[in-house]
Amino acid sequence: MVARARRGLREEMRLYLVAVTSLSVAFLCVGGALLATTNLSKVAERWGESGRMSIYLRDGARAEDVTQLRMVLEGLPETTTVSALTSQEARALFLEQSDVNSDLAGLPAEVFPASIEVAMAEGTPIQRVDAIAERVGRFRAVSDVETYRSFFDRLGSLVSAGTNLATVLGLLVGLCVFAVIGNTIRLAVARRRAEIEVMKLCGATDGFVRGPFVLEGTFQGAMSALLAVIALGLVFASMRGAIDRSLAEFLGSRAVFLDAWVLFALVLGGGLIGAAGSAISLRRYLTV
Amino acid sequence: MASSRSDDDDKVVRPFAFFRAGARADARAANKPILTFDGVYKYFREDQPTLKDVDLEVERGEFAFITGPSGAGKSTLLQLVYRKHTVDQGRILFCGRDIARLTPKSIPFLRRNLGVVFQDFKVVEHWTVYENVAIALEILAMPRRLVRSRVAEALERVGLAGRGQEKTCTLSGGEQQRVAVARAIVSEPALILADEPTGNLDPHLAIDILTLFEEINETGTTVLFATHDHSLIASRDHRIISIDEGRVVEARTGLRSWGTAKSGLHAVG
Ligand SMILES: Nc1ncnc2c1ncn2[C@@H]1O[C@H](COP(=O)(O)OP(=O)(O)O)[C@@H](O)[C@H]1O
Numbered sequence: 001m002v003a004r005a006r007r008g009l010r011e012e013m014r015l016y017l018v019a020v021t022s023l024s025v026a027f028l029c030v031g032g033a034l035l036a037t038t039n040l041s042k043v044a045e046r047w048g049e050s051g052r053m054s055i056y057l058r059d060g061a062r063a064e065d066v067t068q069l070r071m072v073l074e075g076l077p078e079t080t081t082v083s084a085l086t087s088q089e090a091r092a093l094f095l096e097q098s099d100v101n102s103d104l105a106g107l108p109a110e111v112f113p114a115s116i117e118v119a120m121a122e123g124t125p126i127q128r129v130d131a132i133a134e135r136v137g138r139f140r141a142v143s144d145v146e147t148y149r150s151f152f153d154r155l156g157s158l159v160s161a162g163t164n165l166a167t168v169l170g171l172l173v174g175l176c177v178f179a180v181i182g183n184t185i186r187l188a189v190a191r192r193r194a195e196i197e198v199m200k201l202c203g204a205t206d207g208f209v210r211g212p213f214v215l216e217g218t219f220q221g222a223m224s225a226l227l228a229v230i231a232l233g234l235v236f237a238s239m240r241g242a243i244d245r246s247l248a249e250f251l252g253s254r255a256v257f258l259d260a261w262v263l264f265a266l267v268l269g270g271g272l273i274g275a276a277g278s279a280i281s282l283r284r285y286l287t288v
Numbered sequence: 289m290a291s292s293r294s295d296d297d298d299k300v301v302r303p304f305a306f307f308r309a310g311a312r313a314d315a316r317a318a319n320k321p322i323l324t325f326d327g328v329y330k331y332f333r334e335d336q337p338t339l340k341d342v343d344l345e346v347e348r349g350e351f352a353f354i355t356g357p358s359g360a361g362k363s364t365l366l367q368l369v370y371r372k373h374t375v376d377q378g379r380i381l382f383c384g385r386d387i388a389r390l391t392p393k394s395i396p397f398l399r400r401n402l403g404v405v406f407q408d409f410k411v412v413e414h415w416t417v418y419e420n421v422a423i424a425l426e427i428l429a430m431p432r433r434l435v436r437s438r439v440a441e442a443l444e445r446v447g448l449a450g451r452g453q454e455k456t457c458t459l460s461g462g463e464q465q466r467v468a469v470a471r472a473i474v475s476e477p478a479l480i481l482a483d484e485p486t487g488n489l490d491p492h493l494a495i496d497i498l499t500l501f502e503e504i505n506e507t508g509t510t511v512l513f514a515t516h517d518h519s520l521i522a523s524r525d526h527r528i529i530s531i532d533e534g535r536v537v538e539a540r541t542g543l544r545s546w547g548t549a550k551s552g553l554h555a556v557g
């Protein structure tokens with residue numbers, strides 16, 4: 001059966017090549033959407049997990065007020081680390097993190113307000129973070145509290161939009177693969193009508209006749225997905241350096257490729273849809 | 289895909305498997321006709337049956353012409369045997385088994401015991417000669433080594449020894465028909481159905497092909513040879529089953545292979 005499927009693939013090479021090429025592009029769209037979503041959610045996860053809060057202090061806040069504030073914060077069950085950052089330290093940290101030290105090195109320390117950086121325990125509800133921020137804001141020494149909420153909200157909606165897009169694309173492409181492979185198999189059946197007739201006359205069972213076609217459909221689906229995965233991998237590898245240098249540092253996480261199991265699922269899914277497409281096509285068009 | 293046989297299929301297949309040419313089946317089956325038509329009707333149009341009340345018996349090892357004008361129903365008669373069509377009334381017994389009652393799933397296993405040859409050859413032109421013949425054995429899931437030796441043997445019998453690797457489309461019509469004959473005999477079926485196998489061939493090639501079928505018949509294979517070519521029929525003294533207006537109106541008993549003592553068997557009403 002495998003030998004006959006191989007012969008079929010060889011004989012219908014051009015027909016199948018067209019199908020595989022166009023389906024690869026379709027799979028590439030799904031893979032791209034998945035990749036983007038994966039990286040977005042990675043960023044969101046990282047930032048969401050850290051549950052950070054920056055409490056900016058007034059200039060000339062009294063040391064005992066600050067100490068009291070720290071004690072209150074440390075006493076809360078939700079906080080994991082509380083660290084104070086003086087103006088000088090903030091300036092040093094900023095200069096260290098940015099490459100543009102030449103111009104900004106001259107900035108005085110006063111430009112950077114002293115702050116208390118608070119990290120929340122994982123899974124702290126957002127309402128609780130808000131409540132803490134609100135309470136902290138009433139302290140005399142505090143000028144401003146940043147919980148990064150709006151940033152999270154925007155990122156979160158971006159991630160769910162990406163997930164929706166990937167899902168819709170996945171369904172669409174699945175349907176596309178199903179239809180295209182069904183059609184190529186139908187064409188292949190028409191072109192091989194003579195040999196199908198011969199096999200039937202010699203006493204071939206339906207399974208014997210259909211087997212190679214289903215294998216061919218499976219191969220096309222899996223091959224399209226595999227090609228798309230390889231292409232995506234190449235594009236990712238060539239762009240990774242640039243992404244890491246520009247975006248990743250700012251976002252705090254490096255670009256990641258799709259998990260091995262996602263890649264495997266893509267190829268397997270392609271194969272399964274190909275098999276289903278050809279099987280259903282055979283059911284309708286193989287009537288010798 | 290022999291492994292996918294259901295129990296149901298096995299009931300049908302096992303008895304058939306005995307009826308290979310030369311194979312000695314049990315005495316009871318060997319004495320029975322290989323093929324029996326019993327009051328067979330076939331309608332393609334409701335008002336006019338193509339075959340009317342056909343009664344016919346074909347003995348094991350017989351060679352019989354089926355003749356009649358074009359459209360008489362020669363092809364239909366053969367198609368009922370290899371179950372391209374189903375009878376509308378009556379029974380057809382192949383090796384004592386009513387093949388009208390076979391389920392569609394069992395039809396492949398019936399066909400494995402038949403060899404069929406057509407006017408238009410029905411060879412796959414882009415396959416090699418070897419592939420065209422081997423397919424009949426690959427269907428039986430036969431080991432490749434055995435396939436190779438049996439195909440070589442069959443090609444030798446039809447006079448195409450050593451030409452297995454040629455593309456079938458490069459062969460002449462007569463040679464392509466020989467490929468089809470090799471495919472029909474390679475699995476050593478008990479019965480060969482030939483539907484105008486010489487219809488597309490020159491007269492001298494037609495005689496060659498007829499002779500080929502006779503040689504196959506010599507080894508014990510039953511041959512039903514449908515043709516409307518009277519010169520071909522006249523050149524031999526085989527039994528003639530003649531169809532006219534849907535009835536088997538006349539049947540000359542086989543003079544050569546079947547003596548006068550048996551002539552009563554072939555009398556048809
Ligand atoms: N599949 C079919 N559908 C309808 N009519 C058919 C079919 N096959 C054969 N017939 C009719 O049955 C008659 C006998 O056909 P056929 O057996 O092919 O004759 P022959 O082989 O003797 O020339 C013809 O009149 C033909 O029109």
Ligand SMILES: [Mg+2]
Nearest residue numbers: 362363483484
């Ligand atoms: Mg005919």
